[in-house]
Amino acid sequence: MPELPEVETIKKYLDKTVSGKKIIGIKILSKKQFAGQSKKVIGKKILSVERRAKNLIFKLSNGQALLVHLKMSGQLLWQPGILKTPTKSTRVIISFVKNQLFFNDMRKFGWIKVLNKDQLDLALARFGPEPLTKNFSDNYLGKTLKQTRRAIKIILLDQTKIAGIGNIYANEILAKAQINPQKPANQLKTQEIKKLREAIQLVLKEGIKYNGSSAADQLYLRPDSSSGSYQQYFRVYQKDGQKCQKCKTVIKRINLSGRGTFFCPKCQK
DNA sequence: TGATATGTTATCTT
DNA sequence: CAAGATAACATATC
Helix, strand or coil: CCCHHHHHHHHHHHHHHHCCCECCEEEECCHHHEECCHHHCCCCEEEEEEEECCEEEEEECCCCEEEEECCCCEEEEEECCCCCCCCCCEEEEEECCCCEEEEEECCCCCEEEEECHHHHHHHHCCCCCCCCCCCCCHHHHHHHHHCCCCEHHHHHCCCCCCCCCCHHHHHHHHHHHCCCCCCEHHHCCHHHHHHHHHHHHHHHHHHHHCCCCCCCCCCCCCCCCCCCCHHHHCCCCCCCCCECCCCCCECEEEEECCEEEEECCCCCC
16 A cells, blocks of 8 residues: 555656646546545646655645545556546546546545645644654654553554554564564663664665555556565565564464554564 | 455544 | 544455
């Protein structure tokens, strides 16, 4: 599913592809997935494409913005040149003079919203710090983890605490940091907190480097319809029954608050 | 056929 | 009341 590295990959592609281009039409095929007035967007130029948490933000020349969340199965696919036929899962088509951008979403959980500056700020206000920026420090992480005894993995997934981590990267980060996903957050020692902060940044950067992950059951694609390759480097995700690369212990799968959780019971304490 | 997977939010429980 | 847990959403796949 698109998490921070996948959304960042899409952001980079689209920022260089659509910035400076004028939107000439919007076709909404799934009404409940588009909020606000498409009228306010037509004829406007895209200034830039940005990312906050797992959201994409298209900044427009009239001060409005398109906020996009792909949820589990959303894709933004760039259609060069001639008019392409929408697929069964195409929900919105954004047209440019020579191109189209398809918003495809099999499961229909994703959405696009037209927002003004205030509405955008409000929509983004609840998110915690971006883990790849300076304000995400050992000090911040330590302070945040001290506040709760919920399992550490649950906290990694909490968008109000840290922005952008989803189930795949939470599993991979804890494997890298050698921390058991079930460990109560407030039991992490100073040394473990530092190790965790480093693992968060390292694993997310790895994900971005390989253009995100298109795992077996995933629908994630880059806007040019190519796949990411980070799935080749997974340490634990969907590897239950296989041997840990480090110690050869069999990787275990458990269910933690309804999410598939994978870890090495020997390496991760 | 029905269980499963997922991100986020609404709602229920402790 | 707050924190934490769980249900709900949609739909293809196994």
